[in-house]
Amino acid sequence: MTMLSVNVNKIALLRNSRGRNFPNLCDFVGKLINLKVKGITVHPRPDERHVTRQDVFDLTKFLGLYPDVEFNIEGFPSDQFMELVLAVRPAQCTLVPDEPDQLTSDHGWDVSDNEQLLTGSLADLRNAGIRSSIFLDPDPDKVEGAKQVGADRIELYTEGFAHHFGLESEHALLEAYRVTAACAQALELGVNAGHDLDIKNLGRFLQIPGILEVSIGHALVVESIQYGLESAIERYLAVCSGEETETHYY
Numbered sequence: 001m002t003m004l005s006v007n008v009n010k011i012a013l014l015r016n017s018r019g020r021n022f023p024n025l026c027d028f029v030g031k032l033i034n035l036k037v038k039g040i041t042v043h044p045r046p047d048e049r050h051v052t053r054q055d056v057f058d059l060t061k062f063l064g065l066y067p068d069v070e071f072n073i074e075g076f077p078s079d080q081f082m083e084l085v086l087a088v089r090p091a092q093c094t095l096v097p098d099e100p101d102q103l104t105s106d107h108g109w110d111v112s113d114n115e116q117l118l119t120g121s122l123a124d125l126r127n128a129g130i131r132s133s134i135f136l137d138p139d140p141d142k143v144e145g146a147k148q149v150g151a152d153r154i155e156l157y158t159e160g161f162a163h164h165f166g167l168e169s170e171h172a173l174l175e176a177y178r179v180t181a182a183c184a185q186a187l188e189l190g191v192n193a194g195h196d197l198d199i200k201n202l203g204r205f206l207q208i209p210g211i212l213e214v215s216i217g218h219a220l221v222v223e224s225i226q227y228g229l230e231s232a233i234e235r236y237l238a239v240c241s242g243e244e245t246e247t248h249y250y
């Protein structure tokens with residue numbers, strides 16, 4: 001069973017566009033939990049254009065009512081970000097190498113170039129009892145470095161797979177993800193995945209054994225608008241549980 005962690009940044013973005021607290025992020029997360037979602041992800045960026053620092057505190061308090069729901073906070077390990085994460089102590093923190101003004105994450109870590117930053121940040125997370133994950137491209141050569149800097153898990157950056165999904169090139173690319181995941185698992189690193197996954201491509205990606213968690217935001221919100229939140233979540237959970245491998249529904 002792969003955990004579905006819903007990234008709620010888009011819900012915060014929708015709220016921010018009108019300047020009042022609607023939709024209310026905690027209410028929305030409550031709806032997801034009622035639909036049996038067990039993971040919530042946020043990516044608070046320095047400009048607070050989607051999820052704000054205050055949202056992180058509010059969600060931490062709200063999720064305290066649901067100890068079986070995992071809170072994952074992702075972002076670049078700036079001093080400000082690390083201070084926030086260490087203050088709220090989520091179950092998991094995913095470190096991402098994105099610039100402050102970046103539209104969205106678009107590459108994994110170059111671990112050797114950032115060895116000092118990652119080693120220090122990952123040690124701080126470990127000492128605070130927070131599970132860590134680092135965003136990685138599907139490149140088996142990067143996995144050893146992830147282990148050495150002290151990550152508990154890697155999150156495979158899946159934009160490449162999503163881009164090639166349904167094309168002839170998909171097979172070779174999926175193989176690169178499979179090999180990277182297997183290398184990580186051999187080193188006892190857990191494997192998460194995320195970015196541009198959707199209800200059509202997820203089943204194929206989850207043919208890779210042992211993916212512990214997928215973090216999905218953009219497509220899930222779009223599909224919820226098209227088909228309803230309940231229906232979309234139901235389909236995602238069916239794929240994550242392995243009940244469905246291919247979804248032709250949409």
Ligand code: PXP
Nearest residue numbers: 043105194195196215216217218
């Ligand atoms: N993982 C990381 C590290 C991300 O930055 C994002 C986007 O915020 C996601 C997963 C989710 O990507 P998407 O919104 O395309 O599902």
